[in-house]
Amino acid sequence: MNDTKRTHTMIGHNRYPHMFSPLDLGFTKLKNRVLMGSMHTGLEETENGIERLATFYAERARGGVGMIITGGFSPNDEGGIGSKLSTPEEAAEHRKITQVVHETDPEVKICLQILHMGPLAKDESCVAPSPVKPRIGRFTPQELSEEGIEKQISDYANCAAMAKLAGYDGVEIIGSAGYLISTFLVQRTNQRTDRWGGSWENRMRFPVEVVRRVREAVGKEFILAFRVPAMDMLEDGLAWEEVVSLAQALEAEGVNVISSHFCWHESPVPTIATMVPRAAFTQVTGRLRKLLKVPVITSNRINMPQVVEEVLARGDADIVSMARPMLADPELVLKAEQGREDEINTCIACNQACLDHVTGGGKQVSCLVNPRACNETLLNYRPAKEQKKIAVVGAGPAGLAYSTVAAQRGHKVTLFDSGSEIGGQFNLAKQVPGKEEFHETLRYFGKMIELRGIDLRLNTTVDAEMLRSMDFDEVVVASGITPRTPDIDGIDHPKAVSYIDVILRRKPIGKSVAIVGAGGIGFDVAELITHAGKSASLDIDIFAREWGIDFKNHPRGGVTGVPRSVETADRIVYLMQRKTGSVGKTLGRTTGWAHRATLNARGVQMVNGVEYVQIDDAGLHTRVHGVPKLFDVETIIICAGQSPLRTLYDELQTAGIKTSVVGGAYEAAELDAKRAIDQASRMAAEV
Ligand code: FAD
Ligand code: NAP
Ligand code: SF4
Numbered sequence: 001m002n003d004t005k006r007t008h009t010m011i012g013h014n015r016y017p018h019m020f021s022p023l024d025l026g027f028t029k030l031k032n033r034v035l036m037g038s039m040h041t042g043l044e045e046t047e048n049g050i051e052r053l054a055t056f057y058a059e060r061a062r063g064g065v066g067m068i069i070t071g072g073f074s075p076n077d078e079g080g081i082g083s084k085l086s087t088p089e090e091a092a093e094h095r096k097i098t099q100v101v102h103e104t105d106p107e108v109k110i111c112l113q114i115l116h117m118g119p120l121a122k123d124e125s126c127v128a129p130s131p132v133k134p135r136i137g138r139f140t141p142q143e144l145s146e147e148g149i150e151k152q153i154s155d156y157a158n159c160a161a162m163a164k165l166a167g168y169d170g171v172e173i174i175g176s177a178g179y180l181i182s183t184f185l186v187q188r189t190n191q192r193t194d195r196w197g198g199s200w201e202n203r204m205r206f207p208v209e210v211v212r213r214v215r216e217a218v219g220k221e222f223i224l225a226f227r228v229p230a231m232d233m234l235e236d237g238l239a240w241e242e243v244v245s246l247a248q249a250l251e252a253e254g255v256n257v258i259s260s261h262f263c264w265h266e267s268p269v270p271t272i273a274t275m276v277p278r279a280a281f282t283q284v285t286g287r288l289r290k291l292l293k294v295p296v297i298t299s300n301r302i303n304m305p306q307v308v309e310e311v312l313a314r315g316d317a318d319i320v321s322m323a324r325p326m327l328a329d330p331e332l333v334l335k336a337e338q339g340r341e342d343e344i345n346t347c348i349a350c351n352q353a354c355l356d357h358v359t360g361g362g363k364q365v366s367c368l369v370n371p372r373a374c375n376e377t378l379l380n381y382r383p384a385k386e387q388k389k390i391a392v393v394g395a396g397p398a399g400l401a402y403s404t405v406a407a408q409r410g411h412k413v414t415l416f417d418s419g420s421e422i423g424g425q426f427n428l429a430k431q432v433p434g435k436e437e438f439h440e441t442l443r444y445f446g447k448m449i450e451l452r453g454i455d456l457r458l459n460t461t462v463d464a465e466m467l468r469s470m471d472f473d474e475v476v477v478a479s480g481i482t483p484r485t486p487d488i489d490g491i492d493h494p495k496a497v498s499y500i501d502v503i504l505r506r507k508p509i510g511k512s513v514a515i516v517g518a519g520g521i522g523f524d525v526a527e528l529i530t531h532a533g534k535s536a537s538l539d540i541d542i543f544a545r546e547w548g549i550d551f552k553n554h555p556r557g558g559v560t561g562v563p564r565s566v567e568t569a570d571r572i573v574y575l576m577q578r579k580t581g582s583v584g585k586t587l588g589r590t591t592g593w594a595h596r597a598t599l600n601a602r603g604v605q606m607v608n609g610v611e612y613v614q615i616d617d618a619g620l621h622t623r624v625h626g627v628p629k630l631f632d633v634e635t636i637i638i639c640a641g642q643s644p645l646r647t648l649y650d651e652l653q654t655a656g657i658k659t660s661v662v663g664g665a666y667e668a669a670e671l672d673a674k675r676a677i678d679q680a681s682r683m684a685a686e687v
Contacts, residue, residue, distance in 0.1 A: 011339030016305050018312035020337060023066075023295060023319065025256055027221040028169065030319070031107045032066040033312055034333050037299055037323030038113040038172065040071040041374050042357065042364035044083035050093050054100040055376045060326050061101045061108040064333030067319075068101065068108065069172045069225070072115025075159035078152070079180075080121020082362075085112065085159050091166040098167030111170040111223055112163040114156060118180025119189070120265065127152070129184050129206070130191040135266045149196060149206065152180065156210045157217040160224075170223020173210060175246075176261035181207045182229050185246065188236050200242055208249050215254040223257065225297070226250050230260035230284050233267035233549070237557025244291050251294050259297035259321065260285040269547045269559060270594040272324075274349040275434040275537045276301045279311050280544075283551055284558070286316035297321050303328075303347045303437075305336035324354055327367040327374070342447050345369050346440035352674045355590040369441055371678040381685055384409040388473040388687065391416065393462045393648060396424020398663025398676035399478030400445040405684035407452035414472070415454050418461035422446060424480050425664075426673070428503045432524045433535035464651040474687060475657055477649045478680065481642035481664035481671070486516065490615035491638075499525050499639045510634020511571050514620045516612060517639035518577040519586060520672070523595050525639055530602040532569045542567075546601070568602040574631055575599065576622075580609040642668040 013020045023030040043049040043056065057068055073085040085094060094112070101110045119128040119141035127148060128141035144152065160171045175181035183189035184206040190197045196205055207226070215224060228247050232238055238246075247258050262271045262281040270276055278301050285298035295318035302308055303325045311320055325332055328347035335344050350368055357363040367373035372380075388411050392403045395417035403415045421427060423442045430438035449456050467475055483498050485491060499521050501507040509529060515522050536543040544551055548560045555561075577583055583606035584596045599606070609625040619632040644665050652659040662683055663676035 012337035015339065016309045016336055019305060019308045019320075025223065025295070028109065028223065030066040030109060032064070032333065033319050034065050034308060035067045035069065035297060035319050035321045036060050036065045036326045037321035038069040038071055038174070039323045039327070039354070039365065040081065040358050042362060043374055044071055044073070044081075045362070046364065050096050052374070052377050054097045056374055057097060057110065058100045058104045059330040059376055061104040061110075062334075063326075063329075063331040064337055065108065065326065066333075067169075068110045069321075070097070070110065070112050072113045072174065073159070075114055075116055075155040076152070078121065078125065078127050079115065079155075080117035080123055080126055081115055085162050085166070086155065087162065088165060091162040094163070094166035094168070102167070109169040109223065111172050111225060112166070112168045113172045113174060114159050114163075115174050116152065116156070116180040118178075118183050120178055128180065128189065129196060130189060132183075132189050132191065134178060134189075146194070153206070153209050153213050157213040160214040160222075161217040164218050164222055170225065170256070171214065171218070172225040172227060172259065173207075173214065174227045174261075175207050176227050176229035176232065177263045178265045181210065182232070182264070185229065185242070186232070186234065186237055188234070200245070204242075204246050204249060207246065208253055211250050211253040211255055220254070224255050225257040225259055226255045227259040227261045229264065230288060231262050231281065231549075231554070231558035232264040233262070233269040233271065233559050234264050234557040235559055235561040237264065237559075239556050240554040244288065247288060247292055251292055255294060257295050257297060257319070258288070258292060260288055260299070260317075262300050267557075268597065269549060270591070272300055272349060272355075273351060273591045273594055274437055275543075275594060275598070276349070277537050277540045277543050278302065278304075278307050279316075280540050282311045282314075282316040284554070286314065289315070289317060295319060299323070301349060303349070304344065304440075305332070305341055324349065324367070327354055327365070328369050342443065343451070345444045346437065348437035348441060351588055351590045352672065356588045360589050366678075368674040368677060369444070371681045379682065379685060381405050381408050384411055384687070387411055389471070390414070390474040390476065390687070391462075391467055391470065391472040392476045392478055393467075394424060394478035394480055394663070394665065395419070395422040395456070395458075396478060396480045396663060396676065397426060397441075397673040398480070398665075398680040399424070399476070400449075401677040401680035402476055402478060402662055402684045403454050404445060404448040404452060405681050406687055407454050409684070409687075411687065413452075413454045414457060414470075415449065416457045416460045416462045418459065420459055422449070422456070422458070428500065429524070431503050432528050433531045434527065434537045435524070436535065436537060462648060464648065464655040464657060467652065467657060468655060475652060475659045476683075477646075477652065477659055477661045477665050478663045479645045479648050479665045481668045482645045483638065484641045484643055486612065486638065486640045488516075488612045488615060493615045493617075495617075495619070495634065496615050496636045496638060499637055502637050503528065509637070512633040513571060513635045513637060514574045514576060514631045514633045515637045515639055516576055516620075517641060518575050518583045518606070519639065519641060522575055522577075522639035523584060523587060523599070525637055526573055526575050526599050526604050527595070529571060529637075530569050530573055530599065530604055532567045546598075564601050566598070566601045572633075573604045574607055574633070575604050576607045576610045578610055578612075580625070583608050642671070644668045
C-alpha cells in the first residue's frame with residue numbers, strides 16, 4: 001500500500017472506527033462491518049447472467065464491502081424464483097461468481113441467499129403450510145404433506161451443500177417477508193393441526209429443522225446466516241417473544257449470524273421507500289442483539305457511512321446491511337475509507353429502477369442515479385479516443401449526467417444553466433416532504449463537476465449566437481421541459497397557478513384547492529400542501545405515528561392497527577384527472593400505494609373522470625363522469641404534464657449548428673429522472 005493510500009485509509013478508519021473494525025466469526029473474519037444485502041437483479045435468469053453477475057459482484061468487492069449476499073436462489077423448482085441451485089452442474093456455473101469475487105479481494109466473503117418463495121411463487125404448483133392465498137400472490141398454494149415438508153427441508157440442505165461446492169463462504173436463509181419459512185411462523189398462514197402448526201413450538205419447527213439440516217450438510221466452518229422477521233408489520237404477525245425465541249433457537253442450532261428483517265410483502269407499512277427515515281428500524285435490532293450471543297445484522301434505509309457508524313456506535317447491530325446503496329455506488333465503502341464521502345452517489349430510495357423493475361414483470365434491475373448498475377459488462381465510461389470541446393446546455397439530471405460522464409472520459413465540458421444552482425427540476429423535487437434525499441444527488445453531481453474540471457456557468461441563458469461564437473465541437477441541449485398549459489376556459493384567471501409557483505412558494509394558495517392532473521407532480525404537490533409540521537421522513541417518531549408502528553411496546557407485528565395519526569394542513573384538497581381509472585395508477589409500483597395511503601389519511605379527495613369546463617371567480621367548473629359540478633375552491637394548481645423545451649434546439653438547427661438533444665428536451669412524455677440520466681449517460685459514453 002502506498003503512503004497516500006495508507007493516509008486515506010487512516011482517515012476513514014479514524015472517522016468510522018466501528019464501521020472499519022473487523023469482525024471475528026471464529027473460523028473466519030469479516031474485514032469490516034458492511035454487508036451488501038441480497039437483491040434479485042434479474043440477471044440471474046438472463047443469458048450470460050452468471051458472467052454478468054460475477055462482474056457486478058466483483059465491482060462491489062473492489063469497492064470495499066466486507067461481505068456480499070447474492071440475490072435469492074431457490075433450493076428446488078417449488079421455490080419459484082427462476083434461478084435455482086440444486087445440482088453440481090449449477091454449482092460449477094456459480095463458481096464463476098465466487099472465483100472472480102475471491103480473486104478480486106480474498107478478504108471479501110460471499111454467501112448465497114437461499115430463497116424459497118412458498119405461496120409467493122408465480123406458479124400454480126406453489127406450496128405452503130396451508131392453502132392460504134396471499135393478498136399479493138397469484139395462486140392459492142398447495143398444502144404441503146408431511147413428505148412434502150421433508151422434501152423442502154432436504155432441498156434446503158442440498159442447496160447449502162451445493163453453495164459450498166460452488167465456493168461460497170456461506171449461505172443466508174431468508175425466513176421472513178411472506179416467503180415459505182415465514183408462512184410456517186404466522187398463524188394466519190399456518191393453519192395446520194399437525195406437528196408443524198398450532199402452538200408456537202410447532203410453528204417454528206420448520207425453520208429450526210431447516211437450519212439443523214443445513215448445518216449438518218455444510219459442517220461447522222461455513223457461514224450460516226438467517227433472516228428473521230424482526231418486525232413483520234402485520235397486525236396478526238409475530239409477537240416480540242416469538243421473534244426472540246426463534247432467534248435463540250436458531251442460534252442454538254448453529255446459526256452464525258442473525259439478520260433482522262423488517263418486511264412482509266403484504267404489509268401496509270412502507271419499510272424502505274423514500275418516506276422512511278434513515279435507519280428507522282435499527283432500534284429493534286438493538287433490542288434483539290442484547291438477547292443473543294451471535295452477531296446481528298440490521299438494515300433498511302441506511303445509505304451513508306455516517307449512518308452506518310451511528311448505528312454501530314449506538315450498539316444497534318454488529319453488521320450493517322446495505323443493498324440498494326450498493327447499486328447506486330459500488331465504491332461506497334472505499335470512498336468512506338478514503339475520506340471521500342462527498343463523492344458517494346447516494347441511493348435516494350426511489351425504487352424506480354430497482355424494486356419497481358423486479359416487481360414489474362421481471363425487468364432487469366438497475367439504478368436511477370447509476371445506470372451502470374447491473375450493466376457493468378455493457379455500459380462503460382472508457383477514455384475518449386479524441387478530446388472534444390463540448391457545450392452542455394441545462395444542468396438538470398440529463399445535463400449533469402451527460403457532463404460528468406463526458407468529462408470523466410476526458411472531454412472538455414462547459415455546462416450552462418440559466419438558474420443560480422445546478423439541478424433543474426430536482427430543485428423542485430427536493431422541496432417535497434419525503435424527497436429530502438434528492439439533495440444528496442445534487443451534492444454528488446456538484447462534487448463531480450469540481451473533480452472532473454467541468455467549467456460550470458450558472459445564471460447564463462444560452463442562445464445560438466453565443467454557442468456559435470464559442471466554437472464547440474459538440475453541443476448538447478438538455479434544456480428540459482415547459483409545463484403544459486391545458487386548454488381550459490379562464491386558465492389565465494388569478495385562481496389558476498402553476499405547480500412551479502406553488503413549490504417555490506412564489507404564490508399564496510388558499511384553504512381549498514383543486515389540483516388539475518394526478519401524475520407524479522400532482523401527487524407531490526398534494527403532499528406538499530397538505531403537509532404540516534416536520535417531515536415524517538426526517539423523524540422516526542412522527543413516521544411511526546403516521547404508520548401505526550409501536551417501537552416501544554412491540555405488539556404483534558410491531559403495529560398497533562389503530563387509525564393513523566397524521567398531522568395535516570388545514571386545507572381541503574381535490575386531486576383530479578380526466579381518466580376514469582383509479583387515481584395514482586401511474587405512480588411507482590412499489591411506492592404508489594404508500595403515497596395514495598398518505599393522501600387518503602390526510603383527507604385528500606381523489607376525483608377521476610373529470611372534464612375541465614371553466615375557471616372563474618366561483619372556482620373550477622367541471623363535468624365529473626358527465627355530471628356538471630362546481631368545485632368552489634380558492635386555488636387551482638395546474639399539474640397537467642409537460643412538453644419539451646426546444647427553443648434553443650430549434651434555433652441551433654436553423655443556424656446549422658450540429659446538436660444532440662437529451663432528457664426532457666428530447667421527449668417529455670413519461671419522462672422521469674431515471675430516463676433522463678440513463679439516456680444522457682449512454683450518449684456521453686459514446687461521444
Ligand atoms: P430539467 O430538470 O428540467 O433541467 C433543464 C435545465 O435546463 C434547467 O435547469 C433549466 O434552467 C436549464 N435551461 C433550459 N433552457 C436553458 C437555456 N437556454 N440556457 C441555459 N439553461 C437552460 N423524476 C423522477 O424520476 N423521480 C421523482 O421522484 C421525481 N420527482 C419530481 C418532483 C417534482 C416536484 C418535479 C417537478 C419533477 C420530479 N421528477 C421526478 C422529474 C424529474 O425531475 C425530471 O424528469 C428531470 O428533472 C428531467 O431532467 P432534464 O435534465 O431533462 O430537465
Ligand atoms: P404525468 O405523470 O404525465 O401526469 C400529468 C397529469 O396531467 C396526468 O394526471 C394527466 O391525466 C393530466 N393531463 C395531461 N394532459 C392534460 C391536459 N391537457 N389537461 C388536463 N390534464 C392533463 O406528468 P407530471 O405529473 O407532470 O410528471 C412529470 C414527470 O415527472 C412524470 O413522467 C413523472 O414520472 C415524473 N415524476 C415522478 C415522480 C415519482 O415520484 N416517481 C414524482 C414526480 C414526477 P389525465 O390525462 O387523466 O387528466
Ligand atoms: Fe436507490 Fe433509486 Fe437507485 Fe433503487 S433506483 S438503488 S432506490 S437510487
